[in-house]
Amino acid sequence: MGQKIHPKGFRLGVIEGWESFWYANDQEFGKLLFEDTEIRKYLKNSLYKAGIARILISRKANQIEVDLYTAKPGLIIGKGGKEVAAIREDLTRKFGKAVQLNVHEETNPEASAQLVAENVAGQLERRISFRRAMKQTVSRALRSGAKGIKIMCGGRLDGAEISRSEWYRMGRVPLHTLRAKIDYGFAEAMTLYGKIGVKTWIYKGDVLPTKKKSLDSLDGTRDKFARDKEDVTGGAGSQENKI
Structure with missing residues (x-):
């Protein structure tokens, strides 16, 4: 199952959050979801060279707030x-709602799965060997702090008559471990022989649960409350038991 399922969708609600954060009734949900899809498509196509790692969308009343994480x-x-003002005005005119556009810098682009996939796709379009592109990119990602990375290329690799998939991995990339922080990215390279798909998995470490710590602190609060209650009652409960 871990081989096929989307790494982020598999961990939603566990260690991953949603990239669209808003609430709507049944009548409005489909319309707003379609708007989100169109916003992402527009920004991705018009700002592809800027290297967009993530697009987060939230809504407040009749306003759309978009957070862009980019390498440039x-x-x-x-x-x-x-x-950015021109992009904001274009989005406002297209969707008929006020749009707030926040631009954030991606602090570690070498460890961003989406940017890594787009980088490999760009190298393939420049006719660089897919094996060389994968190995160099994997080495850079590990030097930037990633604990493991896997890159898969699929299509007519090096102009072969029959399409195939090849992958290269270094480090640890767990598939079923829900606490493992796995970043996933996908890009396509348009070559003379057709499209080549590039998939990237980057393991960034485990997200340890904090629930146990909060429960321990809650137990400590209960113990303190019980001691305070005994001090107030003067240990009356224990005297009744003796009688």
Whole structure:
């Protein structure tokens, strides 16, 4: 199962959160979900060169708030903020709602699965050997702090007549461990021989649960409450038991 399922969808509600955060009734849900899809498609196509790692969308009343995490924030913001203002106005005009666009810098692009996949796809389009592209990218990701990485390329690799898939992995990439923080990315390279799909899994360590700690602190609070109650009653309960 871990071989086929989406790593983020598998961990939603456990250690992963949703990339769209809003609430709607049954009549409005489909419409708003379609809007989110169109917003992501528009931003991804128009700002592909900026290297967008994540797009988070939240809604407040009649306002849409979009958080962009990118490796090159300067390309999106532009000189004096002109570019980001133009994008904001275009989105507002297209969807008829006020749009707030927040641009954040991706602090570690070498360990972002989406950016790594797009980087490998770009190398394939420049006719670099897929094996060389995968090995170099894996080495850079491990140097940047990733604990494990796996890259898979599928299609007519090196112009072969029959399509196939090949992968390269270094480090540990757990598939069924729910506490494992797995970043997943996908990109496509348009080559002379057709499209080549690039999938990337990056293991960033385990997310340890904090529930036990909160329960321990709750037990400590209960013990303190019980001791305070005994001090107030003067141990009356124990005297009644003796009688």
